[in-house]
Amino acid sequence: MNKIKAIICIIAAVAVFTACFSNTYAADYEKMNIELKIGSGTGKINGNTSKVEKPYIENKTVMVPLSWVVVAIGAEINRKAGSKIEIIYGELNAELTISSKTYIANSESRKLTAAPVIKNGSTMVPLEFIKENFPVSVTEDTKKGDIKIILEDDGALTDLSFLTGGISSKKIGNSYYGWSLSIPSGSRMVSNNYKSNNIGIMNESRNLYLYVSVEYKKDMDLEALFDSVDMYESNIRESKLDLKADIPYFQYTALSSYNEASRVKVFEKGEFFYFIEITSDDEFITPEKLMTDKYYDNIVNSFDLSYKGNEKGIEDISKVKDGRAGFYNYISLSSTSKYLVWSMDIPVEWEDSSSFVDPMSTSFSLDNRHYMKVTAKTIDEGADLSQYADEIKKHYDKYFNPKIYSYIGSDSMTIAGLEAQNLKFSLKYGDNVYHVDELYFIKDGFVYEISIYLSEKDYETTIKDFIDTVDKMSFYTVNKQKYQKDMELFESKYSGIRVSQQDDIFKYVNKQYSWSANIPGYWQKYSYYDDSEISFVNEDTAAAVTISAVEKDSYYEADSIEEALGMDIIEMIYEVKPAISITNERGLQVKNYTYRIEDPEDNIYTTIIFKVLEKGDYTYCFKSQMYDLNATDSAVAEVNDIWKSFEMTD
Known part of the structure; x- marks a missing residue:
């Protein structure tokens, strides 16, 4: 992979990671449906079935499997010494004791109608514990044995493969990737991806968000990554690179277009880059304050790269087992x-x-x-x-x-x-x-x-x-x-529309932008914001044709027609320049840009051709793309026939 693509991949991965978590906090909270049935060993979460210890009724009290329910909700459950169980969810910190009706919730003593018990290795608790301590609505049909739990606020949980919930230690660590971090009291983990190399932590009381990301270096080094930051982070306030530190690093501060202050520190160790970011959208917290204030500085500087696991006072959040x-x-x-x-x-x-x-x-x-x-x-x-x-x-x-x-x-x-x-x-x-x-x-x-x-x-x-x-x-x-x-709903929204119900050649006419082309009826049509740009795709051959109409001398925010058509992106990513030729066809001058992409690292072998011509008030572009794998003689001829049929009408 060349350096530019490596930079793009690493920066984009971290940008998407942080953007996803930032959006999560303000996202529309999705309801979660949890279904159980008395005497049944299967339960459902949003329609997905899994095995559970059978719920039952004893002395008019409905008993349900604790771990299965609270982990689905997004809580953290910890087995403590003796017969005590700790449950953490948001601001809730509860402690149950097996065989005791009394339990503690946020330092307050409460009582259940029945004591938690162990059954076939599962802890069973009264359904009332779930009702009273989580933001759920519960419906029971004791005659049919149906139990439905609806989580109204799922703690911004968007993927059940993420384990989220409160954090019971003042430090967290990842024994596989070898890092640890001190966190503010009252924080909770809102995201932890499947191999725990991307972690999101939120502290609502201080309006702080922490992110830790670990990425393979691939062909990059720290200095090249540092040099690329200005290209992708336009709102940087200050930055520093230290290659002589015991663990080389760079850091920078920035203020986003949404007035979110952030401080990012990136370490290079072994085969990884380690990213630690602290962010706040509090109007009184500036990027400079994140750098100079002792409180925030201590959090960032507590990031340590020597953690191996099994260390008292550090909660290991690694999900990796046996590699x-x-x-x-x-x-x-x-x-x-x-x-x-x-x-x-x-x-x-x-x-x-x-x-x-x-x-x-x-x-x-x-x-x-x-x-x-x-x-x-x-x-x-x-x-x-x-x-x-x-x-x-x-x-x-x-x-x-x-x-x-x-x-x-x-x-x-x-x-x-x-x-x-x-x-x-x-x-x-x-x-x-x-x-x-x-x-x-x-x-x-x-x-x-x-x-x-x-x-x-x-x-x-x-x-x-x-x-x-x-x-x-x-x-x-x-x-x-x-x-x-x-x-069916998904396909109706995102799939293309057949050009015609019949497979025969269909004359497609764009009246608004005054052009037509003969397209096989089995090709799919995709349009975007309006009919100024329409794409046609043969799903069997992956051949694609896009026809665009741009008003002359009006390239929106682009400086040239080439930039408006996206040629600059192709040139930047693949480090290629087009072969340019000018031909006269149908009485008009056509400027041809042919990009031949041969990328052995990413196995991309394709030809992209832009044919640019003018008529009336518009600059037209006929763009075609064909991958080598599908470039049979008949597939190439099919695209050429569409070009030959392309006409601009008055």
């Missing part, structure tokens, strides 16, 4: 529709490299030459797995470029305890050859497509780790009827 981290995959179709479908223990070296475009797919990468993609799709009951795999092979044979794609073979196997089909093929990009294993299997109404891409030269030494990881997958049942309904 692996549990990844729970939620298919998020809307802000209120999240479905837990599968989970697996991922080697901590793997990065979650998923895009936000496709909620059904999740990707993990060891590096740019070793990665895996997991896709879960609904499938009709009784579908034939062999036929499903055969159809995929036919699709590849038809739409993949034979200069790159070579079929190797297929067989059947058992994976994750299920019958699976395995399709094998190779992809040749320049001097790099990849061996691809695609696994297909069906579980609980979903068909799983797992694609493992490995460099051919070390395929034999790396495939086992990927297969072993998939083999230990866990699966969860979802409400299929509700899921299907939500999926």
Whole structure:
């Protein structure tokens, strides 16, 4: 990966991380639905099913599993010496004692109608404990045995794979990444991602937010990262780089456009960059105060990189066990529709490299030459797995470029305890050859497509780790009827619209901006803010055409038509310059910008062409993109035919 892309990836990762947490605090609080049934060993969280100790009724008191309920809500539960249990949630600090009706809540003694008990290893408590101590509404139907708990304020919890809640120690640490930090009294952890390398802490009373992020250095060094800060942080007040410190670091202060003051300190140690940020939107706290005030300075300077775990007074928040981290995959179709479908223990070296475009797919990468993609799709009951795999092979044979794609073979196997089909093929990009294993299997109404891409030269030494990881997958049942309904809504909102109901060529006319083009009816149309820019995509070949109309000499905030069309972004990220030519076509002068991108590090091999021409009040751009993998003769000809049909009308 070149330096510019490495800088962008690291800065963007941290920027997205902090932005997500900043927005979380002011986010619309989503309701969480928790469902239990008397005598049933299964419970539901937002429709997702999991096993629980069976709730029961004793002496008219409903008893429910403590840990399952409060952890779902987002609380922290700690087993203390003897028979005491501590529960922390926001400002609540409660202590229960097994076999005692009396408990403590924020230093106040209270009484339950029944004492907590241990049953089959689970602590069971009266439902009233949940009612009285959490922001929930509870409905009970004792005749049917139904219990519904609705969390009105879920503590800004947006993903149930995050463990959030109060913090019982004055210091927290991460034994895997080797850091610790002193935190203000009354703080609570609002975010902790699946491998605990991104942590968010909030202290409401002091209006403070703390973030700790650990990122692999990849091809970067601290000085290069420091030099890049000014490019992406336009509101910096002051900055400092110290490469001679025992642990080299740089730090800076900034004031955001939302008047949030922040101080960021970045350390370089071993294979990681460590980011510690303190932020406040209090109007009386300036960036300078975060740097000079002893209170804030002590917090930042308490960040230590020698923690190894098992140290008294430090709460270890690491989720990594035996070098692996549990990844729970939620298919998020809307802000209120999240479905837990599968989970697996991922080697901590793997990065979650998923895009936000496709909620059904999740990707993990060891590096740019070793990665895996997991896709879960609904499938009709009784579908034939062999036929499903055969159809995929036919699709590849038809739409993949034979200069790159070579079929190797297929067989059947058992994976994750299920019958699976395995399709094998190779992809040749320049001097790099990849061996691809695609696994297909069906579980609980979903068909799983797992694609493992490995460099051919070390395929034999790396495939086992990927297969072993998939083999230990866990699966969860979802409400299929509700899921299907939500999926239909999602697709209607985000999917493109067919150009025509028929597959034949369709003359598409843009009356507002006076142009037309002949588009195959099976292509998908995507429009943005208005019809000044419309994209057409062939989902089989990934070929894309975008037609834009920009009013002459009005490039919005851009300095040139090239910048207005996004060419500068391509040049910056891929460090390429276009081949420029001028042609005369249909009586008009056409300026052609051809970008040839060959990025062996990220396996991006594609050609992007901008055709720019003027007529009337507008500058028009016909942009096309074709990836080498799909650049068959017929796919290229199809795009050329669209260009030939493009007309600007008066």
